[in-house]
Amino acid sequence: MEDIIKTDSNILSELEADAATDVDSMISDDIEVSDSESLQEDELQSGFLPLPSGRALSLQETYDVMASENTAVIVLVGPSGCGKTTIESTIYQLFQREKLENHLFAGSKTIQGYEDRSFYTRINSRQEIATTPRTSRGVQEIFLHLRLFNEDKKQIANYLFADLxxxxxxAHIANVGSLAKQMPFLKNADxxxxxxxGERLANKYRRNGVIEEASTMIRTIFDAGLYSVSTKVQLVISKFDIISASDDSTISCFIEDKIKELQSLITRYIKNVTVHEVAAMPHDSSFTVGFGLESLLSSWDYEPRYLHSSPQYEFDEPIDSEFNKLFYKLRGTTHE
Structure with missing residues (x-):
């Protein structure tokens, strides 16, 4: 009998030790961060959950966003140094100050991605001129994410910006086949x-090249069929403060004429084209930071890509079923 009691006591001690180990593991403060795109089996078995990195998203990582809520996909295209990344990062920074027009900040999955791009525009970077780093070619994590609440529409929508x-x-200009193969996601862009x-437009020796490059880029995208009937196009003149400060009296007429030509080209394919003048990080103090970006953001507002109308049916005269009789009773009438 004493041996049995001792055995039971040993078992009890082992169970208490195991329980203590389980409690220790449950309250452990260790957090494991994984950069992998999918959960690995060993991570699941160990009980660790990989946390999102906060960096820009890959194309595959955008699927969860688009499947969960209304999402607008915006693709900014243009040559190196034209201001694409500056526009994207400035919009993010403006929300740290106040709402933009009728939009409220409701979250972001790419805070670290925005912060990386915004650092050199801030005083603590100790630079004399605000700049943003150039986007590296071939990087797979190219999508920046904002979740915004539209006060007018009472609607939450996600905005995915392709930072190409x-x-x-x-590399794909004037090569329709190459563009269609390498960037098929352009067709899903809203x-x-x-x-x-704008800096090159202000230079009379370089301005024609800006228009020619844009024209070729537009033709390549649309000839590759990378658009839909609901696609919207925005023609954005960046660094507008430099144009405004230019002494060239012919620049305004030149830009006006060339913008009309580009609009005429685009409307061969789609009708929704708008023009915007912006100065995201102006050097001219008479321009506010983010000049023109509120209007641009509104032009990106989420809209359903496909509108389905409910089919109309014709029904025969109602049959005197019990269902119909109940309907007429509830309505307070009788059916002859």
Missing amino acids: SGEEIQ SITVILD
């Missing part, structure tokens, strides 16, 4: 935003 490098776009470099 200028070299990546230029907005294609073409950036015209």
